[in-house]
Amino acid sequence: MQHQKLATIEDVAAIAGVSIATVSRAINEPTKVADETRRRVTEAIAQTGYTTNAMARSLRMRRSNMILILAPDVGDPNFSNILVGLETEASKRSYGVLIGNTQNDPAREADYLRFISSNRADGLILFTGHLPYGYGNDAGESRLPPMVAVNEPVSNSDVPFVGVDNFEGSRIAAEHLISQGHRRIAFIGRSTSKAVNILREKGYRAALEGHGITIDPRLISDGDGTTESGRAATEHMFVRDVLPTAFLCVNDVTALGVIIALTARRYELPRQFSVMGFDDITFASFVSPSLTTMKQPRLKIGEEAMDLLLALLEGKSVARKQVLLRSELIVRNSVGQVSRS
Amino acid sequence: MQHQKLATIEDVAAIAGVSIATVSRAINEPTKVADETRRRVTEAIAQTGYTTNAMARSLRMRRSNMILILAPDVGDPNFSNILVGLETEASKRSYGVLIGNTQNDPAREADYLRFISSNRADGLILFTGHLPYGYGNDAGESRLPPMVAVNEPVSNSDVPFVGVDNFEGSRIAAEHLISQGHRRIAFIGRSTSKAVNILREKGYRAALEGHGITIDPRLISDGDGTTESGRAATEHMFVRDVLPTAFLCVNDVTALGVIIALTARRYELPRQFSVMGFDDITFASFVSPSLTTMKQPRLKIGEEAMDLLLALLEGKSVARKQVLLRSELIVRNSVGQVSRS
DNA sequence: ATGTTTGATGTAAAGGTTTACACAGCTGGA
DNA sequence: TCCAGCTGTGTAAACCTTTACATCAAACAT
Structure with a gap:
């Protein structure tokens, strides 16, 4: 009862009376298929409730469209709002966002790195202020994926940073x-x-x-x-x-x-x-x-950081390796004129 | 330069001098392979730095080992600590945790539901207090996946709930x-x-x-x-x-x-x-x-909820559809004896 | 009339696993 | 001696896409 066999591209193709290649194209490169054919495919998709299987696609394309966020402490008061920014931008560009709460535990960081090496995530957002432990010690010299640091720059490295000046x-x-x-x-x-x-x-x-x-x-x-x-x-x-x-x-x-x-x-x-x-x-x-x-400006930091990471991911050469935003003075009641002493 | 072609199970098999089936078994069901063979495979894995490709595995097994957390507002002060609990338990059982920040926007909820229908997530944690919009309106009557509600029970439904009494x-x-x-x-x-x-x-x-x-x-x-x-x-x-x-x-x-x-x-x-x-x-x-x-007890709530969800996912029949934890009275300074008026 | 280009579609391979089934060799019982 | 059962391993199919390449028809140029 768990799995009632979801519709595949093949089912759609059969109904529309075309090959699976055409269905795939109708979805991903609509201009490359004739209007009438596209119409039939669209209809067949609606009829079957077809959704493309992300696993198969990722396997084939070698890309998961997922971003891993490595944070030492999800409870950090700066975290949640930056996360909203990150998530908003990611979802706008149809990327998903994975959370790795490491508590600064090297073992857990190494563990999460396997999300990268196993292809479950394409890029990394670092809240940690350092490169993940366990990088490059497995034989095979695991390359680090595209990364952007946020909240805290990564000390002595050229990992791009987005944050406040x-x-x-x-x-x-x-x-x-x-x-x-x-x-x-x-x-x-x-x-x-x-x-x-x-x-x-x-x-x-x-x-x-x-x-x-x-x-x-x-x-x-x-x-x-x-x-x-x-x-x-x-x-x-x-x-x-x-x-x-x-x-x-x-x-x-x-x-x-x-x-x-x-x-x-x-x-x-x-x-x-x-x-x-x-x-x-x-x-x-x-x-x-x-x-x-x-x-x-936490929301903005999150958005900019994700934007930068996705640009990196899509191979665009990125001009600025560092985005410094301005912080704003908020005057409330804890500061006053100096008292005569 | 991005992709230096990761080692596959086939490379490992070649080095160990066995078939890929044996490698797979050595990894997943170690008892089923002879000691000597297993040793050779382990060595070959170390030598190549092989990690199993999660996409291929998920495709084959129809299971992503990912949990989607649907939250209306990641900034909610109750959220982050529950998240830590959820994440801790999930990662202990080697599940990953995906974040979906919906802002109570039906469109975004529906959008995230596609993580389920596209097999990118196996189960759902609901912070929202309601079933996700956009469920079951596509033809094909998209079945909802295993779910557990947290923070707020899901009104008129039998979605299991973990929270405080x-x-x-x-x-x-x-x-x-x-x-x-x-x-x-x-x-x-x-x-x-x-x-x-x-x-x-x-x-x-x-x-x-x-x-x-x-x-x-x-x-x-x-x-x-x-x-x-x-x-x-x-x-x-x-x-x-x-x-x-x-x-x-x-x-x-x-x-x-x-x-x-x-x-x-x-x-x-x-x-x-x-x-x-x-x-x-x-x-x-x-x-x-x-x-x-x-x-x-937010940490505990998170852990219990994830535990329950994973049990559901693994098909164990779950006795309690509702876990109510005790809240604890914390006496500080905002309550005093009533004043004579 | 012939050759070339263009546009739309189909065929089949590739991506990396897991696993049902088959097979071979061995043990032990009749 | 033969058969049954067990252990360890291999073969190949299946999971569902994307996409290079081939094919074919129509349009166009010569």
Whole structure:
């Protein structure tokens, strides 16, 4: 009962009174078949409810029309909206989208690579910030398929990247704080390994230096981008008693941790301290105080990335190997004029 | 350069000095081939880096080992964690997971159904709360594949459902408010169409009735589960001047709207009003006041749903067509003792 | 009238598996 | 000695397309 034998191209051909080659052409290259014949075929298709078997087609054409999305964490607040963009563009061009949630587990990444080598996916979108593990160690030197990185560039490689201009965005964010009179500005979320963090720190430095503000290294704090890291970094500054008037955070999630720490110490925001995030994730507008931040055009990022990947896939030589979009300053209530101290 | 001709089963067979049938058996039914032969085949596979071509296999076996997930909105805060569960279980059983973001657009749903009829997916996970549009209107009466609903049951159908016991959970939530001395309890988010809302309202009613509290219909407010609906409903109650001491909301997103409305009116929570949510979405612990709510075991829901679907797919007769998991009361700071008024 | 081009269609191969069936050799029982 | 059953392997069909090549008729040019 499971399989009631779907109609094949042969059934259609029989009904229309033509050969299967003609049916195939009527579907894929309509101009190459006579009007009258095409009409008969179309009718036969409607009559049988025929759909072309994607497996047979993929087998023959050596192409699955599927894209694999490799993400370390599907729960990442940046993920879902980029995914919508990716999916929208893919489906518009009749590609399907496969999800691989790797949790940064090398075994799982290697596992998912087999979707490529077994022809189940033609291309790869990388959220991971690194090339998949397990690449090229099987004999046969498995070639990597066309790829595009998103969210985080792939460190030392020439994998095309689509994302926000993190340096520029962070510079704008810092400028905003400076424009509110802040001079002692902390940067929360320094990292030596994550490209995004590095760029955002550079933007911060550029802005301060551009305004002749000397950077106090004690105001730069390591962090891995989690809420807890933001909270801990803030606490640490209080313990050491080296305090800024404003916190520029590597992302919104970190900023949330900073807000939690400050609120716990009963400070009033933004009167006593200003906090700035980056990303504009969903809850940024719901926190109290609502978060001033830089908005990533996530939908657009997804669309552009998929567009680039499909271009690569279709063999078009692609001019730009890097698409940097602008982030937008969203002013809410977590940043204020510097308080006279 | 794209395709350097991958090794096929034939190459392996040649190297191992056996027929392709034997190679296939060595891979899929190892016990059926002699130890020595199997060793040679394994070696040949390693040597060539052979991976079986999934398209050819699927074509032959009439099975893609792919599951299609149909979701109206990938950004739904309940979605991502359930997805992780679904994906984890699927990948454990070596199924792949395809994402279909439909935005409730009938055309897109119908479009995705073609993944089924073209054999690109064997089964369906429904987040949508309804059967996909475009089912069965093509001639040939396209049979629906094995399906499991998640997040929201599929109204009037016998599609198996995996989720939380909404009635019971809501009853527990209401009981909690009652235990804090509340008698005038509002229910925000009534709906006549959404099964989840209906069940949660029933749980609310059951709890109140069980404690001999007569229900004031003016305290039951329609809502579609958005933040804005929660805000508007609350405002409306102030305008009519019919006020509860506690708000039981159909979900956390709605509760957030209620909190926003109350905070805007400068009420102090939970001293003056109590607010209770449902779902325990990520930001529930970050709102101020942090939200008391019922936690959905989302990971588990995903895993159970996929497990059920795969069982269905493999033809096992499944005992339970409905898996109801318990939700857990999470006490935070948005609910307090009723204030003497 | 002959040769050439064009357009529409058909024939058959190829794509890479799985698996029913056949076969060969061997074991063990009668 | 013969037969039955078992084990391990091979042959070939089937799964459903796409497409190179062949064919044929009609149109056109010479």
